[in-house]
Amino acid sequence: MEAKPSNSPKSFIDQSVAPGDVVLDLSSMANQTIKLGGGLRQDCDSISVMKSGKLRFVKPNKYWVESSQKRYVPCVGDNVLGIVVDSKADNFLVDIKGPALAFLPVLAFEGGTRRNIPKFEMGTLLYVRVVKANTGMNPELSCTDATGKAAEYGPLKDSYMFESSTGLARLLLSSPTCPVLEALGKKLSFEIAIGLNGRVWVHADSPSSVILVSNAIMNSESLSEVQQKIMVDKLLQRVQ
Amino acid sequence: MREKEELVMVTPGEVLGKASELKAGRGAYVATHNNTVYASLTGRRSLNPPPSDSPDKVPPPSDSPDKRPTVEVTGHKAHGAVPVPGSIVIARVAKVMARMASADIMCVGSKSVREKFSGIIRHQDIRATEIDKVDMHSSFRPGDIVRASILSLGDARAYYLSTAKNELGVVSAESTAGATMVPISWTEMQCPLTGQIEQRKVAKV
Numbered sequence: 001m002e003a004k005p006s007n008s009p010k011s012f013i014d015q016s017v018a019p020g021d022v023v024l025d026l027s028s029m030a031n032q033t034i035k036l037g038g039g040l041r042q043d044c045d046s047i048s049v050m051k052s053g054k055l056r057f058v059k060p061n062k063y064w065v066e067s068s069q070k071r072y073v074p075c076v077g078d079n080v081l082g083i084v085v086d087s088k089a090d091n092f093l094v095d096i097k098g099p100a101l102a103f104l105p106v107l108a109f110e111g112g113t114r115r116n117i118p119k120f121e122m123g124t125l126l127y128v129r130v131v132k133a134n135t136g137m138n139p140e141l142s143c144t145d146a147t148g149k150a151a152e153y154g155p156l157k158d159s160y161m162f163e164s165s166t167g168l169a170r171l172l173l174s175s176p177t178c179p180v181l182e183a184l185g186k187k188l189s190f191e192i193a194i195g196l197n198g199r200v201w202v203h204a205d206s207p208s209s210v211i212l213v214s215n216a217i218m219n220s221e222s223l224s225e226v227q228q229k230i231m232v233d234k235l236l237q238r239v240q
Numbered sequence: 241m242r243e244k245e246e247l248v249m250v251t252p253g254e255v256l257g258k259a260s261e262l263k264a265g266r267g268a269y270v271a272t273h274n275n276t277v278y279a280s281l282t283g284r285r286s287l288n289p290p291p292s293d294s295p296d297k298v299p300p301p302s303d304s305p306d307k308r309p310t311v312e313v314t315g316h317k318a319h320g321a322v323p324v325p326g327s328i329v330i331a332r333v334a335k336v337m338a339r340m341a342s343a344d345i346m347c348v349g350s351k352s353v354r355e356k357f358s359g360i361i362r363h364q365d366i367r368a369t370e371i372d373k374v375d376m377h378s379s380f381r382p383g384d385i386v387r388a389s390i391l392s393l394g395d396a397r398a399y400y401l402s403t404a405k406n407e408l409g410v411v412s413a414e415s416t417a418g419a420t421m422v423p424i425s426w427t428e429m430q431c432p433l434t435g436q437i438e439q440r441k442v443a444k445v
Binding site for chain 1: 336
């Protein structure tokens with residue numbers, strides 16, 4: 001899948017890049033406005049890479065580096081799975097696998113007032129949305145969507161949660177549906193919550209289904225579409 | 241105006257006199273349980289009698305019933321400047337949190353301090369207008385140099401600072417690209433290298 005506009009003889013788009021690679025030379029592209037996403041940096045006329053990963057391009061003018069790590073960098077609007085670490089007077093301290101603990105205000109729930117503050121024990125798993133994520137400050141979370149409704153946010157009870165990389169979480173959330181989830185969904189029924197910080201929660205009726213789904217997902221990051229389907233079929237054959 | 245300057249060295253806790261005879265000035269304090277004036281610094285004691293007996297000097301106002309001289313102790317070591325409520329200070333922002341920013345006070349007036357003083361700028365003291373809509377992240381960032389005024393001695397941990405005037409606020413800041421930014425309005429500063437505009441509460445110079 002080579003890029004349509006090749007801006008230099010050796011185009012880096014959709015290739016793996018490492019920090020320090022100069023991927024674009026602005027002096028050869030006149031009169032264009034380019035939008036740089038994460039992982040890219042402008043040094044006068046050259047655009048160089050800051051993070052290792054794959055360089056991506058979307059028409060008309062967006063460039064960014066996609067990479068997969070275990071560490072999560074909080075970003076506004078992300079849906080993540082957090083674990084309650086502590087509760088203070090005004091907010092809960094939630095660990096979202098980022099550089100700092102995040103604050104979840106005690107009133108950030110649908111119909112939340114000072115009288116019906118939820119009581120979360122330490123270790124409760126929550127599906128939350130990141131509201132504020134500034135560098136140097138603790139991120140702020142919310143259990144409501146932008147309009148104030150609960151909309152699936154809140155505590156996730158029972159069942160199993162495992163941690164994976166951020167790249168796998170993005171793959172599972174991509175549309176059209178990821179091949180692993182499609183293949184699993186044809187034979188098993190399960191419920192799944194995926195956090196962009198790399199945490200995945202799986203819920204099913206029997207423990208063997210939960211284990212099967214988790215193992216299938218954990219194995220699928222580096223496999224191609226066809227390989228994922230084959231892997232899922234093999235796992236399902238063992239069970240049935 | 242001093243009339244007598246005695247070269248008497250005193251140490252903290254030394255009795256300077258009775259509260260009925262002396263008023264405690266800087267470096268001295270009155271212990272209420274036995275109405276005695278003690279020294280609180282090591283240094284020279286000096287007495288400043290009210291110039292009621294010298295007609296060519298201006299008498300102190302509103303002190304008419306109080307004819308006691310004031311005793312002061314000046315430290316023997318020159319100590320650095322100490323923040324005093326009302327003074328203008330230069331501080332570096334250390335941490336920005338949801339409802340306040342903590343800063344290290346570096347200069348008081350035009351003198352630099354010799355020891356560490358912490359200050360806190362609460363979100364309601366950042367500016368004078370629309371204080372409930374203040375966004376901390378678009379007022380200060382860690383590392384900014386701000387000019388602030390001391391509101392009060394605050395609590396045990398830090399002084400309370402305020403930037404709620406036009407001439408108070410961020411004086412110097414670094415952009416994410418590492419260059420010193422140029423102020424373009426009272427809310428924005430621009431990086432000269434990349435042209436990016438960042439929001440701060442800028443002091444009007």
